[in-house]
Each structure stands twice: as C-alpha cells, then as structure tokens.
Amino acid sequence: MNTNNQPLATAKGTSTLARAKFGSGMLLQHDDLEQLNVYTRELNRLMFRSLFGCGVVCGLVVGTEVACGKVNVTVGSGLALDCQGDPIYVPKPQSIVLDEQCKPDIPTPLWVVLCGTEKCCAPRTSMCASDEDETTSVCTRERDGFEIRIVRTRPKCTCSCPEPNPKDRTQSLLDDACKCVNPEQECYVDHYAGKCGCDCEDCAQCDCDCVLLARLDRSGDHDRPVWTPDHRVRRFVRPVLMRDPQVEKEQRQKEQVEKDQEQADTKPEPETPAPAKKSAAKR
Secondary structure, X not given: OOOOOXXXXXXXXXXXXXXXXXXXXXXXXXXXXXXXXXXXXXXXXXXXXXXXXXEEEEEOOEEEEEEOOEEEEEEOOEEEEOOOOOEEXXXXXXXXXXXXXXOOOOOOOEEEEEEEEEEEEEEEEOOOOOOOOOOOEEEEEEEEEEEEEEEOXXXXXXXXXXXXXXXXXXXXXXOOOOOOOOOOOOOOHHHHOOOOOOOOOOOOOOOOOEEEEEEEEEEEOOOOEEEEXXXXXXXXXXXXXXXXXXXXXXXXXXXXXXXXXHHHHHOOOOOOXXXXXXXXXXX
C-alpha cells in the first residue's frame, strides 16, 4: 500500500450552504421548496461579497441643485452591493427636496445613504381554516426595494471609504491606463490582501444593508449657497475587464516576427571580394 499520499492530519467541517435534495415519492413541505430559493440567494451573497465586497457597482451619482431657495438632491440610476452581498437596484433617477422650509442654515456635512428594503407582495391564505378560526396569509412574492436617506451624522457599519486625508498619498489618483485603484489605499487594502468581504454577523443594530453614496458640503453665502457632493467617501467596486492574455501573447509573437523580418530586410548584404590579380608568369 502506497502511504506517500496519506494525510498527516485532517480537519473537517460543514458549510453554511445547504442544497435541497428530492427523491421519488417524497412528501414535500414548504420549507423543502423554500430551500431552493435560500440556497441560490446565499450562494449569490457569498460570491458577491467575496469577489467584490460591498459598494457601488455602477451609476448612483449624486447631484445638487438650488431652485427657488430649495435644495434638490438627485441620485442617478445604478446598482450597489450591501455588506451582505445583496444587490440594491435603483432603476431610474430619484429626486429629493432637502430644504422644504427654505432654511439656508442647514448644518453640514450631510450624508447621502442608499439602503435596501423588502416588500411583501401577493399575500395568500396559507391553510384552509374553519369558520371559527381566523385565516392567516403569507407572502407569495417578495419584491426588493430601496430607500435613499439624507442624514446629518455619518451612519456606523455602512459600506463606505474613510474620510479623505490630504496628507495620505495613497488616496491620490494613479497615472494608470487601467484606472486601477491604489492597492495601498485603506478602503481596498483588504481586497488586495485576499481577505473575504465584510461580515455582518456581529453587526447588531447597524446599517449593514446600506451603502454610503456621497457627502454633501455647503459653501457660499446665505443668499447663494453652493452645495457640492463629494464621492470620495463611497466605495466603488466595478470589476475591471482585462484583456485576453492569449491574444496578447500571440500579438507579441507576431510583432517580434515582423521586427525580425524588418531587420533582415534592412541588413546590408556582405560585399563580394574583388577577384585577386593574376600573379606574374613564372620565369
């Protein structure tokens, strides 16, 4: 018996993912069918927060406009991932009137936060009840939603990046055609270190289902205030599309062949030696 491949030590455990299995003639209950939905959702959550972490995937740009003394905050359509890995989808631009009472002295900074919500739809009676018992209903559909909040205090446990520090050189933009983020930046250092995405199991009473979009700052005088959104506090996690390495390898080989051929064509031909003069006739 070959013992070279025998393990020196082992450790076994179970995952949190559980798939539903069915057999012929099995009596199924509602939790058996629901497990199909639970497994798919938990798998997507695990993959999204492990691959990308939380943050803005695309869009969700915050804008401001002052009209008739009122501050109007707009949030463009887009997609974000919360700390649990759930998507928060805003299908069309949203507009929020910040200053309903036309009060110019609103303390700043303010914070624009996007949170995920769920809504129960299409309720249906869960069982046949007798005339004396009240019928109960359960949701047959659950629709994802969103809520945009403008708050005075930066929320805790919200997916975001730290406050920008002018002295921190890692937050400066890199001169890179790929537009990659600085791997030494605090907001992304764990991602480049290969650590898994955020874990919300211990986040009791925190906004783990929320993503920070921007900070709002006000400048100017009372009559003409200027509101400026700062997106440096949001975490942007859009994946980068990389070029095919095989195509790049073939292109480099092709360029090398063309270069060698060009050098061969421009290389001067060796001169033909002149014929030697006939020696004098022997005496």
